[in-house]
Amino acid sequence: MKNASKEFLVLNTVTDYTRFCGLPAPAHPLLTLIDLEQTRRNVLPPDLPPVVQQLYTVWVKKNLKGKVHYGHQSYDFGEGVMGFMAPGQVSAFDATLDITQLSGWMLVFHPDLLRPYPLAGKIAGYGFFSYQVHEALHLSAQEENLLDGLLAVIRGEYERPIDAFSQDVLVAQLEVLLNYANRFYHRQFLTRRTAEHDLLSRFEAQVTAYFAQTGEAPLPTVQHFADALHVSPAYLGDMLRALTGQSTQQHLHHALIEKAKRLLLTTSLSINETAFQLGFEYPQYFSRLFKSKTGLTPAAFRFSAQ
Incomplete structure (x- = not known):
């Protein structure tokens, strides 16, 4: 087995991150705020x-010329966009990346930092931390100004001497x-309705085609449809909830139950x-799901239709 340390550069601490960027040590051990113009010389x-x-x-990055690779995708940051990464995620940089005009900011x-606070549990609910970079957030000028104002407050606290209230405020x-x-x-x-409705239409077509198959097939997963549509599961789920009010799993369960009803009534x-035809390894799991939805x-459903 190859040594993982030769294949990846691992940044474990905020100090590791500032050192990687060629910047001074952070003012706070668990958080730093980086003005991206300071990294241009690197x-x-x-x-x-x-x-x-x-x-x-x-x-929020602007005027970054070249490609940043994230997972199996890449994104061009020529326009100002907001992005997010969570612990354990991997990124790579094109050798031709030009940062000479880079501007914006980064909060690391x-x-x-979060462990004593409710945000430690809540942060997993922010789906954008698992988005692929090509699903970054495009800000309006008003939104960017609002975030800059919030950042100024965070910067003011970050630059103050640490006291008993620093972490609470941050x-x-x-x-x-x-x-x-x-x-x-x-x-x-909501504002990108054309693109998102196109994705919704393609998702529905994929689901229809999947459940139109005859013979035994494995139970479909959210990951299967996200991969087929070239988006992340989190992005697909947020899009569906925004446009339909239901999660991806709820859509799949609905299609599954509809196919189950057809099989029960027509075969x-x-x-x-x-x-087994629907992909369940254990029939009792099918019966339990069917009853919870209907x-x-x-057996009672089949009998009621006679």
Whole structure:
């Protein structure tokens, strides 16, 4: 097995991150605020390995010329966009990346900053931390100005000497910023209706085709449809909730139950055979799901239609 340290550059602490950017040590051990214009003088080595950061990052980047790779996708930051990364995610940089005109800001914080606060549990609910970069948030001028104002408050606290209230204030302001980002993402889903409705149409077509198959097929997963549509599961789920009020799993369960009803009413398959045809390994799981969605067991549903 190859040594993982030779394949990835791992950034475990905020200090690791500032050192990687060629910047002074952070003023706070668990959080730093970076003016991206300060990083312009840095030149990325051509053999820079993929970077794994065990940190959260929130950024607004402008005028970054070239490609940043994130997972299996890449994104051009020529326009100003807001993006997010969670601990354990991997990014890589094109050797031709030009940062000579880069501007914007980046907020980097360690998970330990949040541990004493409710935000530590809540942050998993912000789907944008699992988005692929090509799903970044495009800000309006008004939204960008609002975020800059919030950032000024965070910067003021960050630059103060640390006292007993520093972490409370920083985490509270960080939560406000994330809540606004959540609002802006929801706005993006609503204002980009043409693109999102096209994605919704393609999702529905994929689901229809999947459940139109005859014979046994494995139970469909959210990941399967996200991969087929070239988006992340979180993005797909947020789009569906914004446009339909239902999660991806709820859509799949609805289609599954509708197919189950057709099989129960139009074939002589036993309940167990119906379950296997739908992809259930254990028939009792099928019966349990069917009853939770319809109020009847599969056998009672079949009998009621006679």
